[in-house]
Amino acid sequence: MDSSNDDALDIIITNVVATFRTRCHLNLRTIALEGTNVIYKPEVGKVLMKLRKPKITASIWSSGKIICTGATSEDDAKVGARRLARCLQKLGFKVRFSAFKVVNVLAVCSMPFAIHLVDFTKNNRPIASYEPELHPAATYRIKHLKATIQVFSTGSLTVTGPNVQNVATAVEQVYPLLFECQKPLREKRRGELRSQE
Amino acid sequence: MSSRTCHTCGGTDIDVDQARGSAVCTSCGSVLEDNIIVSEVQFVEGSGGVSSAVGQFVSADGPVKAPQLGSGFHTSVGKESRAQTLQSGKRQIQQLGSQLQLNQHCLDTAFNFFKMVVSKHLTRGRKMEHVIAACLYLVCRTEGTPHMLLDLSDLLQVNVYILGKTFLLLARELCINAPAIDPCLYIPRFAHMLDFGTKTHDVSMTALRLVQRMKRDWMHTGRRPSGLCGAALLVAARMHTFRRTVKDVISVVKVCQTTLRKRLTEFEETPTSQLTIDEFMRVDLEQECDPPSFTAGQHKTKMQQLENELTRKLDEVEGEISCYKNEIETELEKSRPKLRGIYAAYAREIDPEDTEVLSSASDLEEAESEEAELQAATQHLTQDFLCQVMEEEVGQDRKTDGVRQKMGPEEEGGGALRQVAPLATILGKLTTTAPFDLQQTFDPSPEDDETEHGVLDLDGIDDQEIEKYILNDREVQVKTELWMKQNAEYLQEQREKDERIRKEKEQGTYKEKKKKKSKKGEQVEALTAGEAIEKMLEKKKISRKINYDVLRDLNSRGGGSSPAHPPNTNTDVQQKLSRRRQRRSSGVNYELAANASIMGKRFHRLISTTTTTTKKKKRVESQVQNPVTMTTTTTTTTTTKAVAETSHDPEPHPTSSTAVPPTVEEEEEEEVEEEECVSALQLVGDYGCEEEEVF
Numbered sequence: 001m002d003s004s005n006d007d008a009l010d011i012i013i014t015n016v017v018a019t020f021r022t023r024c025h026l027n028l029r030t031i032a033l034e035g036t037n038v039i040y041k042p043e044v045g046k047v048l049m050k051l052r053k054p055k056i057t058a059s060i061w062s063s064g065k066i067i068c069t070g071a072t073s074e075d076d077a078k079v080g081a082r083r084l085a086r087c088l089q090k091l092g093f094k095v096r097f098s099a100f101k102v103v104n105v106l107a108v109c110s111m112p113f114a115i116h117l118v119d120f121t122k123n124n125r126p127i128a129s130y131e132p133e134l135h136p137a138a139t140y141r142i143k144h145l146k147a148t149i150q151v152f153s154t155g156s157l158t159v160t161g162p163n164v165q166n167v168a169t170a171v172e173q174v175y176p177l178l179f180e181c182q183k184p185l186r187e188k189r190r191g192e193l194r195s196q197e
Numbered sequence: 198m199s200s201r202t203c204h205t206c207g208g209t210d211i212d213v214d215q216a217r218g219s220a221v222c223t224s225c226g227s228v229l230e231d232n233i234i235v236s237e238v239q240f241v242e243g244s245g246g247v248s249s250a251v252g253q254f255v256s257a258d259g260p261v262k263a264p265q266l267g268s269g270f271h272t273s274v275g276k277e278s279r280a281q282t283l284q285s286g287k288r289q290i291q292q293l294g295s296q297l298q299l300n301q302h303c304l305d306t307a308f309n310f311f312k313m314v315v316s317k318h319l320t321r322g323r324k325m326e327h328v329i330a331a332c333l334y335l336v337c338r339t340e341g342t343p344h345m346l347l348d349l350s351d352l353l354q355v356n357v358y359i360l361g362k363t364f365l366l367l368a369r370e371l372c373i374n375a376p377a378i379d380p381c382l383y384i385p386r387f388a389h390m391l392d393f394g395t396k397t398h399d400v401s402m403t404a405l406r407l408v409q410r411m412k413r414d415w416m417h418t419g420r421r422p423s424g425l426c427g428a429a430l431l432v433a434a435r436m437h438t439f440r441r442t443v444k445d446v447i448s449v450v451k452v453c454q455t456t457l458r459k460r461l462t463e464f465e466e467t468p469t470s471q472l473t474i475d476e477f478m479r480v481d482l483e484q485e486c487d488p489p490s491f492t493a494g495q496h497k498t499k500m501q502q503l504e505n506e507l508t509r510k511l512d513e514v515e516g517e518i519s520c521y522k523n524e525i526e527t528e529l530e531k532s533r534p535k536l537r538g539i540y541a542a543y544a545r546e547i548d549p550e551d552t553e554v555l556s557s558a559s560d561l562e563e564a565e566s567e568e569a570e571l572q573a574a575t576q577h578l579t580q581d582f583l584c585q586v587m588e589e590e591v592g593q594d595r596k597t598d599g600v601r602q603k604m605g606p607e608e609e610g611g612g613a614l615r616q617v618a619p620l621a622t623i624l625g626k627l628t629t630t631a632p633f634d635l636q637q638t639f640d641p642s643p644e645d646d647e648t649e650h651g652v653l654d655l656d657g658i659d660d661q662e663i664e665k666y667i668l669n670d671r672e673v674q675v676k677t678e679l680w681m682k683q684n685a686e687y688l689q690e691q692r693e694k695d696e697r698i699r700k701e702k703e704q705g706t707y708k709e710k711k712k713k714k715s716k717k718g719e720q721v722e723a724l725t726a727g728e729a730i731e732k733m734l735e736k737k738k739i740s741r742k743i744n745y746d747v748l749r750d751l752n753s754r755g756g757g758s759s760p761a762h763p764p765n766t767n768t769d770v771q772q773k774l775s776r777r778r779q780r781r782s783s784g785v786n787y788e789l790a791a792n793a794s795i796m797g798k799r800f801h802r803l804i805s806t807t808t809t810t811t812k813k814k815k816r817v818e819s820q821v822q823n824p825v826t827m828t829t830t831t832t833t834t835t836t837t838k839a840v841a842e843t844s845h846d847p848e849p850h851p852t853s854s855t856a857v858p859p860t861v862e863e864e865e866e867e868e869v870e871e872e873e874c875v876s877a878l879q880l881v882g883d884y885g886c887e888e889e890e891v892f
Binding site for chain 1: 345346347357358361364365368369372374377378415417418419420421422423488490491494667673676677680684687
């Protein structure tokens with residue numbers, strides 16, 4: 001079995017989370033009153049600002065720390081973060097864009113076969129864990145990559161990791177293990193799939 | 198028995214007598230030792246001739262002081278912290294384990310796990326009970342006992358996912374590989390609980406077969422095993438002619454109805470479900486199914502594909518239709534009688550509506566240019582008209598009748614509606630791309646780049662767009678007003694708080710109060726509203742003079758009538774109200790029973806709201822006046838009225854209780870003992886004041 005199969009697996013990045021700092025104190029009330037698309041949450045102490053162009057939601061704290069979520073790629077996240085900083089600058093704060101870091105990347109991927117989770121867990125004992133009472137997916141944690149993969153019995157995967165490269169590597173790593181424990185499809189199904197492709 | 202030599206003769210042959218405790222040299226006979234410490238077991242005769250061994254059991258767990266008589270304090274006397282933790286853990290394990298009916302071996306294993314956990318410092322930052330529960334569940338899994346995590350969470354009243362998290366963490370840290378749960382383990386346990394009498398074993402066997410079949414059909418991956426068991430048991434029970442309803446099964450198995458039904462439908466879709474009972478017991482089908490979520494996913498993709506094809510075909514058809522339409526229009530234009538003069542002006546107006554309808558009532562004109570103009574005009578107008586129609590459609594929930602008429606007879610009737618949609622999409626795209634074009638004309642002129650570290654690199658950022666994100670002054674004003682109005686109470690509070698602090702500072706009594714995390718109101722777990730009331734009353738200890746027993750009896754009556762509570766102040770208002778209510782309430786008793794359920798639900802809400810801390814006492818005061826007026830005007834029954842009021846006041850103020858009331862007179866009409874009852878609402882309202890009612 002090869003580590004990459006005939007038709008390439010599509011790894012679709014669905015969410016990128018990044019943080020950065022503005023190095024200056026922000027007055028949340030000003031932002032809340034003078035910005036469009038803002039939600040002010042005084043009880044928590046933050047402002048949610050949503051941008052349209054790269055579709056991003058940012059949580060802004062008064063200390064100047066900002067978390068951006070919802071981007072679909074690392075570059076997008078950076079552009080969105082800079083946009084946001086520019087917006088804050090226009091509101092009158094002395095914003096400096098610093099310490100931009102992508103913290104988390106979430107991607108989904110779909111295998112063309114179903115997976116037998118019990119076997120998969122048995123083969124990869126301490127690294128994989130499966131608790132049907134708690135969650136329908138088996139969790140596979142790769143320590144050195146700091147990535148977590150959730151494997152569902154239908155063959156879909158969700159991968160989270162600190163950056164896109166790690167996520168891709170994680171999928172590459174886990175593919176052969178999944179291939180071993182795949183559930184052979186019935187003949188009829190296989191025929192259908194082929195006709196669809 | 199050390200090989201010593203005798204002092205006198207040097208002989209090595211020493212005889213040690215354990216009983217006498219002496220060591221004697223055999224050659225010369227000199228006594229070397231007397232009173233050697235013996236390690237014999239001694240027996241003592243107790244009362245009644247019972248012999249018992251002398252001595253005390255010393256625990257292997259470390260230096261444990263012998264329990265002193267009369268102290269009872271085993272824990273805190275001069276022991277180190279680790280030993281205390283272990284001992285307390287052991288005790289808790291014993292307690293919890295006995296509730297689960299685990300045998301001693303399991304409990305010992307659990308304690309060993311616990312010792313490992315403590316030595317790895319994993320108890321830090323975690324509640325002891327969570328850790329204990331996780332240890333016990335680990336044992337259950339490794340031993341294969343039919344205990345679910347749900348059982349543990351039931352006993353501890355903790356969210357099952359929290360326990361699960363702790364369990365997973367411990368399993369990972371201790372490198373314990375718990376084998377996966379097999380739903381077959383739970384079948385006997387649930388079968389016992391479902392009470393099948395002598396045929397329990399048969400039913401269990403059938404259910405086991407069903408579960409195994411389900412496993413082969415891939416219904417069990419990713420699902421809670423209890424759900425599968427429930428479905429299997431239900432079917433097995435029916436197969437053996439036991440009438441077990443879905444409700445019975447779900448109360449035992451602890452899943453919800455929807456889940457059970459879903460499992461049953463999934464099983465129905467497998468080919469095994471087509472077999473008869475006998476066939477099933479004998480034959481085992483060869484083929485295996487795909488997991489149901491997989492098939493659902495496939496189904497979805499297939500539907501989507503079909504839809505895509507449909508839309509594609511529609512587009513083609515639509516293209517054809519518009520071709521035809523254009524041709525027909527041109528033909529019509531040619532054959533249409535041309536209008537002249539004033540009628541021409543009219544024609545331009547009515548043209549869009551009657552493009553397909555021949556208007557033959559006017560003179561013709563032969564000018565080619567006019568015709569061309571008209572054609573262009575009609576084209577343009579039809580497009581506009583279509584736009585308009587789209588908007589109308591979108592706005593008016595598909596009022597398609599008028600449109601169909603206007604769209605005209607030459608289009609296939611069924612095709613009309615569908616045509617509208619694709620056209621809308623086309624036109625829609627047109628309208629939305631316009632602003633984007635405009636946008637791009639304002640190309641971003643790159644701002645001056647400051648290349649210092651940390652300062653914003655504005656490459657590629659469109660300033661114009663960002664301008665949009667910032668409101669101008671007028672908008673700011675409006676928004677400020679809105680926000681101020683919306684958060685008026687919060688701001689008011691802040692102001693008052695500041696004032697208070699200032700005053701205290703002046704007086705010198707200002708204490709720096711640390712912000713306490715507000716204690717979330719404990720959820721009162723109760724099955725009925727009555728129980729909830731009881732529990733709350735016990736907690737709050739509202740009044741000594743209330744006859745709680747009678748209050749409890751309320752429930753048995755189904756909360757039939759709300760108990761009386763003579764008003765404290767404002768008696769005249771009260772009496773007026775009560776008299777009015779008395780008149781109305783005469784026919785109301787039978788309704789009360791019906792309203793009891795409503796009341797029950799509202800009581801529940803009331804209780805949960807009263808236990809949470811609220812800041813808005815001032816608001817309550819202002820609102821108190823409203824309920825008073827409201828009650829006099831509503832025509833609902835007294836109970837619902839009373840309840841409605843309390844639902845307005847999150848924390849009923851003592852004075853509000855006066856407005857509340859179910860009346861004394863009303864109760865007098867009913868059974869006598871009800872007179873002595875106190876309305877729970879009143880109780881809650883009155884817990885501040887001591888003006889008590891007279892029974």
